[in-house]
Amino acid sequence: MKIATYNVNGIRSRLPRLIEWLEEAKPDVACLQELKCADEIFPEAEIRDAGYGAVWHGQKGFNGVAILAKGCDPEETGRGLPGDPEDAHSRYIEAVVGGVTVGSIYLPNGNPQPGPKFDYKLAWMERLRCHAEGLFAGERPVVLAGDYNVIPQDEDTFSVRAMAGDALTQPESRAAFRALLAQGWTDAIRARHPSGRLYTFWDYQAGAWARDAGFRIDHLLLSPAAADRLADAGVDKAIRGREKASDHVPTWVVLR
């Protein structure tokens, strides 16, 4: 069972690239982020024609998350991260597919920091930790996949110095990510590739792709029951070099 996460950066402008990747990579489950479209204009028909059922939590202009499942409809188990009824951002959706609970996460970027956006990021991470604790306690296979907007360690960025002031590398961001992992989740890419640079994002600006100035911010966290089944994990790096590419690339695991 192949489960992928892909921040598409606008599902309508990315649709040909998304369909192409679905046909090539054939994930059983695809968690999408940054749909940047309202619920009523989600391209359900095109995705169904490509062989995927979907659940989505959209938002006009920015944010928006979805879960796609090959040959079936994901069974939605939640939308919106619990813990703050005032939070109107569409950044979390959860579903069960083939006995695996899957969460699609679009964690706040948090820049500029310090400031209210960074405070929102940290509060969101604490809410995620609380929700993840409940999922973890269920002792079932769970995959929390998405754009975490956290560079976990120095080797996950092209330049520690360039990113020193960025919300993605702040000690508070890293500590919150570690607190989540400390519940017992497995960072699948690092479990499979303990060392080396495996970036998942390259900025559109300043020729970042051409000079391989990327970072690793798209993660798949596995509960023990899912980690026991981990067969492979990887990053579809070449996708970034295509015409009209997202600034993120698909990142995936294979579970036995």
Place this chain on the structure above:
DNA sequence: ATGCCAAACGCTGTTTGA
């Protein structure tokens, strides 16, 4: 210290965000 870029929105540029 700033802009580099891209998408959405909606209109020939502005806003938002990464």
